[in-house]
Amino acid sequence: MSFNDIVGQDVALQMLQNGLRQDAVSHAYLFNGPTGCGQMKTALTFAKAIFCTESKDDACGHCLECRKVDHGNHSDLHLIVPDGASIKIDQIRGLQRVFSYRSESNNPKVYIIDQADTMTNQAANSLLKFLEEPPIPAVAILISSNVQAMLPTIQSRSQRVPFMPLNPSTMLQILINEGYPSPLVRCAVHLSSGLEGCRELLEQNWFAEIRNLVLQLGKESMSRGSTSLITAGTKLFKTGLSEHLELIFNLFHLWFKDMLHVQYGRHESIVFIDQLEFLSNNASLRSQSQWVSYMDLAAEGKKKLRYNVNGQLCLEQFLIGLGQ
Template identity: 35%
Template sequence: METWSEVAHVQPLASKIIINSMKKDRISHAYLLQGERGTGKRAIATLIAKGLFCEKNEIADPCLECNTCKRIASGNHPDVHWIEPDDKSIKIEQIRNLQKEFTYSGMESDQKVYIIDGAETLTVNAANRILKFLEEPNKKTTAIMLTENSQAILPTIRSRCQVIDLRPLHPGEFQQQLIEKGLDQRSAILISAMTNNLQEAIDKSHDESFATARRIVIQLVEILLTNPQDVYLFIHQHWVTHFKERNEQEEGLDLLLFAIKDILYYQIEHEAGMVFFAPSDELLKKAAMYFSQEKLLASLQAVLQAKRKLKQNVHPTLVIEQLTLQMQR
């Protein structure tokens, strides 16, 4: 999303509030944009910054063509500062460095913007430090905080920001966006169940590693169906060697969860809820005939337990071994 008209299609209320503020020259000194991943937080923050700095001083939409707009888009504008989690949290040193930057005059104007992405990850010390920053706002400083978890934001920080709630994306609308970007319908349905971030979804659709992950899950279901005695060998030859990183392991379990759910949905004739298999898939039909609902429900619970164990740092190979053993019974 590069224009307010595009944002308005997805977040009509948020775009209306911000555009009206800009037209009346009443931009808040601090915003808190809260919403699920993919709801447009970064795009909106970038548009606010462009609106404040655009060389053509476009109110409704920045021009996107001037040197300033281009540098903000690429993250290279000296007066627009992005703060993101260092590892898993935003630390006090990052906020100290930000505050030090703001003691200097703007490089190209007297306006400065800082954007804190993942504001819910601020450590306690960092949150208290940013609170002090918000309590003494400079007239030409705009803070924009982005969060997926508003409950993790200190109430004292929330009270000093204009809070803008972003509505969740409608799955059908998001799938249509993906189809318009060239994805086939089945891929759009599956990928939209995994992420509601447009660029991430498009990248995933072109990722050979994701395509391989999908095939491995299909093969695992097939082996459980036809040769369950070979499942242990299969996971060591294919699953463990492909899903190496933590995010890949979690993605593999998510895909397996979708596959099992689809088999259950097919049994109860709820095809509208299916995301992994096409309703006409022969493997799906065979699996629905083979596995009992009791077995499928137990398998779903086993996958969810495996996801919890991964988060508890249990060794991933042990996690998948235990999972397949439970599904094999």
């Protein structure tokens, strides 16, 4: 893995490689952007490049240092992820203990903190002191999708590296070339901001089941005396699929948007392209304003979920709304 394998993050890569070329690697970086845009892959590649003995501004992937990172056993690289819902002070204290020992080489030690915005106040304050006064040369890489949730003092002491959502068409081509099924890929690229997030979705068996269920519910809701409530009860709430309700609302949003694409003649933008015949036959059965109102219903359903409204009630109210 080298920087050449990271797609669509040219600004971030230029910043990191310039630091390597100029021997001006910062003591702390804040990788900020939507989840799944390649932050962790970039962080690991950057760590490899810092350790690499063969290349100055990239990871060769062949030297002993690079191979140690690839195998997950480099003694100078440490990764912290949330313990449950948050990163706790004991994790930061453990990191500080490890960093009280010098590196085995001339390189600085590197630590990566994933979902750094989940740090408790105690953990964040402990890290702040560590950022300001590391006992040995160290490089911190903090990964966050919600930088505003982090202490301003941590933000100000880190060099911010922006990560951007990838263009869906770019991800679509890459993932189809990798062998993932096209109908699933077309949905996944609109549900995630990056290739990592898409692959994670596509590798879940339930993702195809959820998509098929949304198609069934979407079609049933078009007819009078809809059986969608019965379908939801038997195929969703009596199975483990009910934990993916937010994703279901997101897919419904794409389904209704496809109806608008058909009305506007924008077939190239259709996500459920394998359902083109049904979409074409049914898009005109509702006005444009009605399809938009259905999209609003889906957004309202997601909002209720976040306020901890009962999931079954949220979906049933949504499905009833489609029939009115």
